[in-house]
Amino acid sequence: MADALKIGIAGLGTVGASLVRILQDRREMLATTCGRAIEITAVTARDRSKDRGVDLSNATWFEDAVSLAANADIDVFIELMGGSGDPAYAAVKTALGRGIHVVTANKALLAAHGIELAAIAENKGALLNYEAAVAGGIPVIKALRESMTGNTISRVYGIMNGTCNYILTKMEKEGLSFEACLKEAQRLGYAEADPAFDIEGNDTAHKLSILTSLAFGTAIAADDIYLEGITNISIDDINAAADLGYRIKLLGVAQRTESGIEQRVHPTMVPYDSVIAQVDGVTNAVAIESDILGELLMVGPGAGGNATASAVLGDVADIAKSRPGAQHVPAFGRPTNALLPYKRAQIQSHEGGYFIRLKVVDRTGVFASIASRMAENGISLESIMQHSKHPKESDEPQTIILVTHATAEHSVRDAIVAIKSEGYLVGEPQVIRIERPKAA
Template identity: 90%
Template sequence: MADALKIGVAGLGTVGASLVRILQERHEMLATTCGRPIELIAVAARDRTKDRGVDLSKAVWFEDAVALASEAEIDVFVELMGGAGDPAYSSVKAALERGIHVVTANKALLAKHGIELAGIAEEQGALLNYEAAVAGGIPVIKALRESLTGNTVSRVYGIMNGTCNYILTKMEKEGLTFKACLEEAQRLGYAEADPTFDIEGNDTAHKLSILTSLAFGTAIAADDIYLEGITNISIEDIQAAADLGYRIKLLGVAQRTDSGIEQRVHPTMVPHDSVIAQVDGVTNAVAVESDILGELLMVGPGAGGNATASAVLGDIADIAKSRPGAQHVPAFGRPTTALMPYKRARMQSHEGGYFIRLKVVDRTGVFANIAGHMAENDISLESIMQHSKHYADPAEPKTIILVTHATHEASVRKAIVSIKSEGYLVGEPQVIRIERPKDW
């Protein structure tokens, strides 16, 4: 059996503690599978006195992750601290500069510094593995980086934030408001005390930016993503979607178009009988459409200490199974020098179907006027209907729901501006894009 693989772990939160426990409990099984033992020889965390339920007596303790990465006699540096800044950034960089392999679950770090770090890894012949950074336990990085080699990807999309999917699922199944479902998610630990980063779509955007680079061979452009969160989604939207045969999901979508790459995160209506529509609760799902393989969909746990630790462990095992300096696996699928610049497709030129919900005062001719504005903008309608209650008070505003055939974002925005100028609208119009998964 080959020499032990010596690892150092920085960050002993939920994921770090899970990982350490698994490495200890399954020491022998891992040695058999990997052909060599995996030894935890160093850890870094702030509070040395905290009981993490794992035995750390054999590991050298560093208060400073950068010191661990710079000094410890390790083969792999495992970064589980999180955050785009320090100590995550400096410690990962320090490890790679020494030619030490890095495994990280840190999406924010990669979204911001991924290409720079990948470049250092290549120069030093080190691996930079980050399966856990996107969609937790779902092996989507491996699929894009390894399985799909040779394919040209046309679209990658998915449900990548468990908090949002939990809230949307609960709103639909129990008819509760966004606020009530968010509070329940917070109670269950599925949402942070400050949930902004999740519910506004930033977390999904970070993950999407990494997938985009892998899928299209471009530099990461995490700040160049069209972003809409789910705070604006009402029960009325969810019910109207259901009536029309759709469900609402927060999707991250990256798509190759004639004018560049579209990266967008927004609430999306997907057909009710599509596979991805059935993905409920905190579960994640990622789909990749490519020209040789066709469409691949992967569904699994997107977060949680164990699922994330499992992905980290898979990355460590890949290194254990390879031999030092033995592999050519560029972090983003191709050498950083061969990555193409990211060219953003403007959101205005996005093509797709739209769901539009309008509240209007009950006045003769409104229906025809709305239809007219759509026609003026060359928007072809799949349906237009008035949602009426059993007893309709003429003084109450009426709800009109439109579903368009594929059209341009610019046309929809123009039509909405025209409709707004007519003066019969009550409140803001709701616009939700429709995404059609490939037919299975």
């Protein structure tokens, strides 16, 4: 049997502790399947005295992650600290600079510095593995980087943030407001005390940028994504979607177009009978559409200690099974110098159309005016209906729901501007895209 694979772990929170536990509990099984033992020889964490329920007595403690990466006698550096900057960035860069393999679950780091770090790994003959960075336990990185080699991918999309999916699911099933569901998510530990990174869509955007690079062979462009969060989704939107046969999900979508690559993160209505519509709670789902394989949909736990640790362990096992001199799979599926510059496509005609909710004063001619403004902007309406709890004779504002056929983004926005100028709108309109996934 080959010499043991020596690993160092930076970060011993929920994921790090779970990883240590799995490695220790399944030591013999892993040695058999990997052809060599996997030993934890170095660790670092902010609080050395904390009881994590695992035995770390045989590991050397380092004061910080950079010191571990620079000085520890290890074959693999595992980064589980998070954050796009230091110490994670400096530590990973240091380890790769020594030719040490790196495994990370840090999507923010990869979105900001992934191409640079991948280039260092290539130059030093090291691996940069990051299965756990996107969709937790779902093996989407390996699928795109290795299993689907030869496929031309046209679209990748999915539910990539468990916090948002939990909130939207709870709003629908219990009829609660966004605010109430967010508080419950925070109580259960699904949302941070400051949840903005999740609910504004930034977390999904980081993950989507990584998938885009793998799917289309382009440089990462995390700052070039159309972004909408879920903070403006109301229970009225949830109910209206249900009446129309849809559920609302926060999707990240990347697709190839004639003018470039389109990346967007936003609330989306998906048909109730589609598979992705049935993905509830903190579960994640990623769909890939390609020319050879067709449609592939992967569903599974997107976060949590065991799910993320399982993905990290899979990356470590791949390294343990590799042998000196073997050719490594590039971090983003192809060498960094072969990655294409990212070319942003304009968001053009949207296949599924749009849901538009307008609150208007109740007066004669409003319906006709709305229909006229839509027609003037070349928008074909699938339906237009009044959807209000107030009786027709009430002085309260009335709600009008429109569903469009496929149309251009700018046409919808121009029509909304024209409707606003008429003076009968109350508050801001709600506009939600409709997707009709092929995977059903």
